[in-house]
Amino acid sequence: MESRICLTCGVQFPPSEQPPTTCPICEDERQYIGWDGQRWTTMAELMAAGHRNLFSEEEPGLWSIGTEPSIAIGQRTLLVQTPAGNVLWDCITFIDDPTIARVQELGGLAAIAISHPHFYDSMTTWSGAFGDCPVYIHAADAQWVQYPGPGLQLWDGPAREILPGVTLINTGGHFAGSTVLHWADGAGGRGALLTGDSITVVNDRRWVSFMYSYPNLIPLTDAEVRHIVEALRGYTYERIYSLWQGRVTTTDGDGALQRSADRYLAHR
Numbered sequence: 195m196e197s198r199i200c201l202t203c204g205v206q207f208p209p210s211e212q213p214p215t216t217c218p219i220c221e222d223e224r225q226y227i228g229w230d231g232q233r234w235t236t237m238a239e240l241m242a243a244g245h246r247n248l249f250s251e252e253e254p255g256l257w258s259i260g261t262e263p264s265i266a267i268g269q270r271t272l273l274v275q276t277p278a279g280n281v282l283w284d285c286i287t288f289i290d291d292p293t294i295a296r297v298q299e300l301g302g303l304a305a306i307a308i309s310h311p312h313f314y315d316s317m318t319t320w321s322g323a324f325g326d327c328p329v330y331i332h333a334a335d336a337q338w339v340q341y342p343g344p345g346l347q348l349w350d351g352p353a354r355e356i357l358p359g360v361t362l363i364n365t366g367g368h369f370a371g372s373t374v375l376h377w378a379d380g381a382g383g384r385g386a387l388l389t390g391d392s393i394t395v396v397n398d399r400r401w402v403s404f405m406y407s408y409p410n411l412i413p414l415t416d417a418e419v420r421h422i423v424e425a426l427r428g429y430t431y432e433r434i435y436s437l438w439q440g441r442v443t444t445t446d447g448d449g450a451l452q453r454s455a456d457r458y459l460a461h462r
């Protein structure tokens with residue numbers, strides 16, 4: 195029995211004799227089925243194809259991990275180091291022994307937290323490599339979990355502090371359970387917001403934006419954008435890290451969110 199991985203979205207499914215018939219993540223209107231139809235791969239095939247993970251230090255206590263050549267959506271994951279243990283923010287599909295060894299050198303994993311279903315990826319395999327550490331997913335997105343593992347922790351409510359100074363906030367929007375991570379000690383103590391693509395940093399990196407579907411360009415409603423701003427009221431943060439390499443708002447992050455929401459609503 196093998197765990198199949200959807201080639202288009204990178205999400206892993208439970209071990210089975212036959213590949214699943216469909217990928218519910220890709221069938222959803224926020225994603226798409228690959229132009230060559232539904233295709234599957236496995237971790238062994240990805241290893242044989244020569245993928246590897248590259249680590250880079252974003253700032254003291256924050257590492258990004260991305261796969262070369264890229265897989266599926268091509269996002270990175272972020273590793274937040276804290277005195278109480280490390281948190282992997284969002285997940286990537288690929289994991290191998292050198293990756294596990296490097297993460298162990300950086301202090302291992304106390305928890306994994308994920309912004310939304312497109313980044314569930316190989317979360318159960320990652321968790322299993324680090325003692326079945328908790329995988330925090332907002333309960334509003336429980337229906338999208340394809341491969342639950344022993345670490346899965348569905349959390350509920352507007353916010354949850356999972357380690358001192360590391361707080362998950364449910365913004366909704368992209369998905370009902372869309373979540374961001376506030377890291378109080380980030381940016382030299384001025385705070386950092388790790389957003390996945392619940393909030394995305396755009397090419398003019400002084401700004402962010404919001405979407406119901408990025409690949410299919412379906413916007414959010416005004417009410418949903420206002421709710422994202424309200425959900426983050428009271429949190430201060432200098433930097434915003436999205437899920438793409440280099441897409442970082444480096445100064446006045448909380449101001450950038452408000453200005454960006456105002457601009458978005460002015461264009462609606």
Ligand SMILES: [Zn+2]
Nearest residue numbers: 200203217220
């Ligand atoms: Zn898929």
